[in-house]
Amino acid sequence: MSASITLFYYLWIAPHVLETIILFAMVRRGLHRQFPMFFLYISFEIAQCFCLLYVSQYISYFSEVYFQVYAVGLAISAAIRFAVIYELFCHFFRRYPAISGAGKLLFRAASLVLLLTALGLAVSAPGNAPAASLNDATYVALKTTTFAADRAVSILQGGLLISLFLFSRYFVLSWRSPAFGIALGMGTFAIAEFANTALRLYVPFSNKLYDRAAMGIYHFCVLIWILYVVRPEPELRFELRSLPTYDLEIWNQELERLLRQ
Amino acid sequence: MTISLILIFVALLALGLVVRLAKGRASVSEVLQNPNEHLQSVDVEAFRNLVDPGEEEFLRSNLAPAEFRRIQRERLRAAADYVSCAAQNAAILLRLADAGRRSPDPATAEAAEKLVNNALRLRLYALQAIPRLYLGMILPGVRISPVGIAERYEQMTRLVVLLGCLQYPTRGISAAL
Numbered sequence: 001m002s003a004s005i006t007l008f009y010y011l012w013i014a015p016h017v018l019e020t021i022i023l024f025a026m027v028r029r030g031l032h033r034q035f036p037m038f039f040l041y042i043s044f045e046i047a048q049c050f051c052l053l054y055v056s057q058y059i060s061y062f063s064e065v066y067f068q069v070y071a072v073g074l075a076i077s078a079a080i081r082f083a084v085i086y087e088l089f090c091h092f093f094r095r096y097p098a099i100s101g102a103g104k105l106l107f108r109a110a111s112l113v114l115l116l117t118a119l120g121l122a123v124s125a126p127g128n129a130p131a132a133s134l135n136d137a138t139y140v141a142l143k144t145t146t147f148a149a150d151r152a153v154s155i156l157q158g159g160l161l162i163s164l165f166l167f168s169r170y171f172v173l174s175w176r177s178p179a180f181g182i183a184l185g186m187g188t189f190a191i192a193e194f195a196n197t198a199l200r201l202y203v204p205f206s207n208k209l210y211d212r213a214a215m216g217i218y219h220f221c222v223l224i225w226i227l228y229v230v231r232p233e234p235e236l237r238f239e240l241r242s243l244p245t246y247d248l249e250i251w252n253q254e255l256e257r258l259l260r261q
Numbered sequence: 262m263t264i265s266l267i268l269i270f271v272a273l274l275a276l277g278l279v280v281r282l283a284k285g286r287a288s289v290s291e292v293l294q295n296p297n298e299h300l301q302s303v304d305v306e307a308f309r310n311l312v313d314p315g316e317e318e319f320l321r322s323n324l325a326p327a328e329f330r331r332i333q334r335e336r337l338r339a340a341a342d343y344v345s346c347a348a349q350n351a352a353i354l355l356r357l358a359d360a361g362r363r364s365p366d367p368a369t370a371e372a373a374e375k376l377v378n379n380a381l382r383l384r385l386y387a388l389q390a391i392p393r394l395y396l397g398m399i400l401p402g403v404r405i406s407p408v409g410i411a412e413r414y415e416q417m418t419r420l421v422v423l424l425g426c427l428q429y430p431t432r433g434i435s436a437a438l
Contacts, residue, residue, distance in 0.1 A: 098378040165282040171384050172352040174359050187279050195272030202265030
């Protein structure tokens with residue numbers, strides 16, 4: 001087995017093996033109840049990987065059937081990723097009810113603007129030139145549509161996550177470590193995937209290279225998720241002192257006096 | 262090819278932004294340790310005066326139009342600076358209160374919760390008020406009414422004092438800031 005093929009199988013299988021660590025850590029820390037969509041996403045990615053591995057080895061070696069299964073899996077995966085992003089928005093604004101209205105407005109406005117941008121780019125995108133070895137027009141059309149849809153999804157997802165990051169930055173909102181890690185990994189994956197599919201479409205180069213790059217990015221994102229999901233929440237160095245009960249009563253009275261001024 | 266380059270540039274910019282936003286998260290604890298160094302004083306009364314419609318009417322009726330526009334622009338610029346300053350303070354207090362929300366003491370946690378909500382509303386209000394103040398600078402005749410921000414700021418300051426007293430009862434009010 002050549003180094004290139006070894007690298008290919010490593011980048012394909014290793015992230016999904018590592019994802020089992022995420023699942024285990026999530027169950028152990030009870031995060032699967034807080035982030036059920038992310039748990040579903042990771043579970044689906046593992047199942048999809050082993051399904052594709054089976055198809056490639058025993059049914060159809062990276063040809064049409066393989067790509068059909070891949071396209072269906074990608075569509076389901078993209079839908080679950082949207083659910084994960086929505087879950088992050090909900091998780092975030094649940095902690096800050098004062099701005100949940102503004103947050104929902106942001107989510108809707110950003111979705112609309114990004115959807116229009118993604119559609120505009122999809123319409124203006126050039127058609128993918130068929131590779132020399134591919135004669136089946138349906139296969140080529142499926143591949144082109146899949147990449148175009150993937151790019152549109154990446155724009156939407158990356159844009160939504162950047163909006164969430166900017167919103168939290170302006171309002172100085174604190175992220176819980178797992179939520180931040182999930183968002184950071186998802187955002188990095190969506191943006192890098194967008195760059196990859198854009199390059200693939202506009203700069204015809206070795207498809208193998210783009211595939212390896214996409215797999216490498218996914219591997220990196222899995223490592224981000226592991227880092228934030230497995231490690232315990234860092235404690236704040238800011239210390240709060242416990243107070244005797246009588247002091248609380250005095251200062252509660254002070255509060256009432258101050259608020260009535 | 263041009264579109265390709267633009268898209269790659271946008272993607273790299275977005276990646277850089279995500280990394281920058283992720284890095285910004287680490288500096289929070291420094292602000293919590295020394296909030297005093299980051300807070301700026303905001304004179305609520307002076308701000309009220311700057312955005313007082315009665316004061317504006319008085320200036321309008323007693324000054325030449327060109328002179329009124331010049332002075333009104335300066336007043337609004339100063340008001341925008343005050344709002345920015347108040348919003349900046351709200352951001353610092355938000356960090357402080359957000360940490361206080363995790364307090365095992367229910368009273369401290371409750372006061373912190375109130376402070377978080379007030380500071381968030383102030384930031385939200387500042388987000389709306391600053392563009393309006395700048396619009397007022399461009400069109401000095403346009404009516405603007407961000408007086409509510411002064412009230413919100415005062416309310417927030419009262420809550421900060423309470424939070425500080427709850428956390429450091431022996432150190433007095435200044436410990437909160």
